[in-house]
Amino acid sequence: MENILDFTKEDLCHWLEDKGIRPFRAGQIFKWLYIRQADAFEQMTDLSKELRRTLADHFYIRRLILDKTLVSCDGTEKFLLKLEDMQYIEAVLIPEKDHFTLCVSSQVGCAQNCRFCLTAQGGFIRNLEVCEIIAQIRDARYYLIRKGVDPLKLSNIVFMGMGEPLANYKNLVKALKIITDSDYGLKFSDRRVTVSTSGLVPEITQLGLDTGVNLAVSLNATCDETRTRLMPVNKKYPLKRLLEACRTFNMKPRNKITFEYILIKGVNDTGKDALRLVKLLTPVKSKVNLIPFNEHVKSDFKRPSKKEISDFLQILLDRDLTAITRKSKGDDILAACGQLKAKLIP
Numbered sequence: 001m002e003n004i005l006d007f008t009k010e011d012l013c014h015w016l017e018d019k020g021i022r023p024f025r026a027g028q029i030f031k032w033l034y035i036r037q038a039d040a041f042e043q044m045t046d047l048s049k050e051l052r053r054t055l056a057d058h059f060y061i062r063r064l065i066l067d068k069t070l071v072s073c074d075g076t077e078k079f080l081l082k083l084e085d086m087q088y089i090e091a092v093l094i095p096e097k098d099h100f101t102l103c104v105s106s107q108v109g110c111a112q113n114c115r116f117c118l119t120a121q122g123g124f125i126r127n128l129e130v131c132e133i134i135a136q137i138r139d140a141r142y143y144l145i146r147k148g149v150d151p152l153k154l155s156n157i158v159f160m161g162m163g164e165p166l167a168n169y170k171n172l173v174k175a176l177k178i179i180t181d182s183d184y185g186l187k188f189s190d191r192r193v194t195v196s197t198s199g200l201v202p203e204i205t206q207l208g209l210d211t212g213v214n215l216a217v218s219l220n221a222t223c224d225e226t227r228t229r230l231m232p233v234n235k236k237y238p239l240k241r242l243l244e245a246c247r248t249f250n251m252k253p254r255n256k257i258t259f260e261y262i263l264i265k266g267v268n269d270t271g272k273d274a275l276r277l278v279k280l281l282t283p284v285k286s287k288v289n290l291i292p293f294n295e296h297v298k299s300d301f302k303r304p305s306k307k308e309i310s311d312f313l314q315i316l317l318d319r320d321l322t323a324i325t326r327k328s329k330g331d332d333i334l335a336a337c338g339q340l341k342a343k344l345i346p
């Protein structure tokens with residue numbers, strides 16, 4: 001038995017053709033799965049009884065087990081999701097002005113070992129399957145339906161949950177195909193999907209060639225010494241190589257790469273850092289998201305003061321970088337950037 005959420009529409013067409021079934025049925029099946037949110041093949045009443053039986057003999061349709069939902073006072077909701085092997089991941093549903101953004105996980109744990117990140121503490125357990133990435137999104141839309149909210153209001157996806165998406169490259173790209181399937185799939189516009197990486201250079205380049213989604217890079221430092229201290233991945237792919245891959249990243253003319261920069265008191269928050277950041281990013285089509293460090297028990301790092309943060313931002317703006325300070329949402333339920341770590345919850 002295979003999980004049908006592992007299949008792109010193309011895969012499903014091939015599977016059907018192999019069985020001598022007309023491939024356009026794949027579109028109907030996708031519509032049932034992703035738009036009508038069917039839980040069983042019997043519900044797919046515009047397919048013949050025989051086809052429904054064939055499908056049920058080969059595939060299963062399953063949701064992730066929603067173990068807990070935590071609701072923040074700002075409306076952000078964190079889902080603790082149980083996988084078939086009893087591992088846990090988290091997804092975060094963030095209400096924006098007129099839509100929702102879902103922050104999804106790509107791995108159980110993470111191997112990047114970034115010093116500031118809570119997910120790193122538990123080490124790496126495994127990659128998520130395509131179906132586990134897809135189910136986070138499909139289930140979040142189902143959750144909205146049950147709350148009486150239009151599921152298409154969930155229009156934006158960010159791969160900024162647990163894990164390093166580019167370290168799970170094959171499954172990521174396959175999942176992105178299903179996410180952006182415009183006919184009958186989840187129908188996300190690729191302009192509204194963002195993959196965030198700690199900076200895996202070869203996969204960054206490949207992502208630009210394979211997909212049209214947005215790229216975000218967690219930069220977090222302006223010199224190799226500090227960056228390597230914060231993010232061991234920098235040893236393998238130092239700033240020069242990383243920024244060159246960004247400068248040549250294949251994207252649509254008006255697109256920009258988002259550079260995430262956590263501001264940590266006394267580590268990377270000086271005026272000198274801000275000026276170096278300007279110098280590094282001027283050759284790249286970029287926008288900067290400053291993220292004040294979210295403090296947590298497993299780290300001695302501190303967040304700079306409001307004044308230090310706004311001074312840093314001002315230096316960037318004065319030199320014509322596009323930059324914002326990201327408002328932290330959901331930090332009261334440990335749902336903010338870098339706070340996701342399922343083990344804390346059960």
Ligand code: SAH
Binds near residue numbers: 112116117198
């Ligand atoms: N592995 C990917 C995606 C997950 S991390 C990546 O590195 O981009 C998502 C974002 O959260 C990253 O930009 C990371 O730098 C940030 N982050 C991690 N821990 C944080 C913390 N304690 N406070 C603020 N941001 C944090």
